[in-house]
Amino acid sequence: MFPAFTCSRSSRSSFSFMILGSAGVSCHGVTTNEPTMRVELVPPATRVGFMGPSGTFTEQALLSQSDLAAADTHPFDSIPDVLNALTTGAVDLGFVPIENAIEGAVNVTQDALAFDLDLCIQREVILDVQLNLLALPGTELEDIHTVVSFPVAVAQCRAFLREHLPQAKIEAATSTAEAARQVGEQRLSGVATISNPLAAELYGLVAVAEAVEDHVGNQTRFLLLAREGVPAATGHDKTSVVVFQQANEPGSLLAILHEFAARNIDLSRLESRPTRRVLGDYCFLLDFEGHIGDEVVSDCLRDLKMKQGNIKFLGSYPAAGGEGEQVRRDSNANWREAADWVQELRDQIGR
Incomplete structure (x- = not known):
């Protein structure tokens, strides 16, 4: 219904992917053709849970999406109630806030995704907030x-x-x-x-x-969540992961960030959270431009997984807004050019 992939997790540190079928995607090296700006629509019979009651900003954001507005929507009393309904199968999708431009992250949502539940992000929605x-x-x-x-x-x-x-x-x-x-x-x-x-x-x-908020430009970001599935690339996507440090030592965060900088991948969010294991032990939640189907993104995550070991994949999904598609194409083109150059050098071995 939604996915180009399904994702299953054998442990908190790793995911396995099974490709269900998406044009231009290959199991060998994960490559994609030039993507089209297409977002999978939610069928009307889909049950979508959101934080209620009727009249919340969450419902307002949900109604801004024509397919979600036409779905079978169900209000719940709290974010944990929405997520519980999703994990137990009472609803097919959950719609919850994740961060606000003024107050920052909604910790109850991001902690549930990082530590407690195995859910996949399907879409983000950004709502201009007037209080x-x-x-x-x-x-x-x-x-x-x-x-x-x-x-x-x-x-x-x-x-x-x-x-x-x-x-x-x-x-x-x-x-x-x-x-x-x-x-x-x-x-x-x-x-x-x-x-x-x-x-x-x-x-x-x-x-x-009217407009009693302290800062203009107030916005809240919401996530559409499913129990499994990665939407096909649209050409304007985000990927979200949680990186658990292999060791808390000088330069460990720099080593993580270097993987993105070296590939010209733009980070849109970086946040640290305590791992709940011991005081002073933190993990990092990252959102960045690109899709797991992009060569440059898959290469980055491959190296992160190899060096850090403990990575939780939260999803690759259509990003809100219209910018970023050309940057993605340029990054993939540069990656392919560099890969071809390395291959030419390797072809000279033994000549």
Whole structure:
């Protein structure tokens, strides 16, 4: 349905790949023809779980994808609930946030992918986030004595709250939409929530103030996850891996990064996380341009696996946005040119 590959893991440190069939892909050396910009669409009968209730930013991002919007969607109370439903087969796909431009990584998601679950990323979606201060119709700013919302959303509006509502009590909710639902359904006078226009529409609220986030350009990145499968290359892709250090020694991170720099592979995210084994032991989560089917990417991962040993592959998948395809083609062309040069030298052996 989705994959060009299936991936199965025999241990946390390695994956094996079985190619199911994708034009231009070879089992010997993993090569691809020039890719086309094609993203596999999700069939309408597909069950997709997301963090609810209705009106979350997660649902807003999901609805921005026409195929996901037409699928059989199911809201869950939390990110762990979505991931559990996916691993147990209650849903076919899970849709969850992974990072925000202001607050950074969503650790509950990335830790589950890195340490706890064997899931494959199918797609990324980036949503422009506008946070509004919502309340019952007729509410003025000076009427508000309590603000209830998801803690991450509150953290993104600290400056606004400090300046305009310094005396307001801040209460936590499990999501921005849940906070909006409470205010709207319980008709809570003098209580506001930080949420989005979709939640306002669903729960009968109005914007007392719009765009209350502290920084312009706020965005959140979401991942579409499956139990297995690597989508075919589109020509504008990302790959995500977790690299566990073979030894914590000077230059170990530099050695990892050198594999990417030497091949002109652009890293879009690098983050360290404690491995949960011993204090001071960290692994690295990396997102970078390219697809496992690209020669230059497969060569990079091959060397990383050989030198570091413990690599967890999280997926190669269509990247959001439109830039990067030409860079990928140039990198592959340079890699092939260098490989041909080395082969010419090797052909001279024994002459």
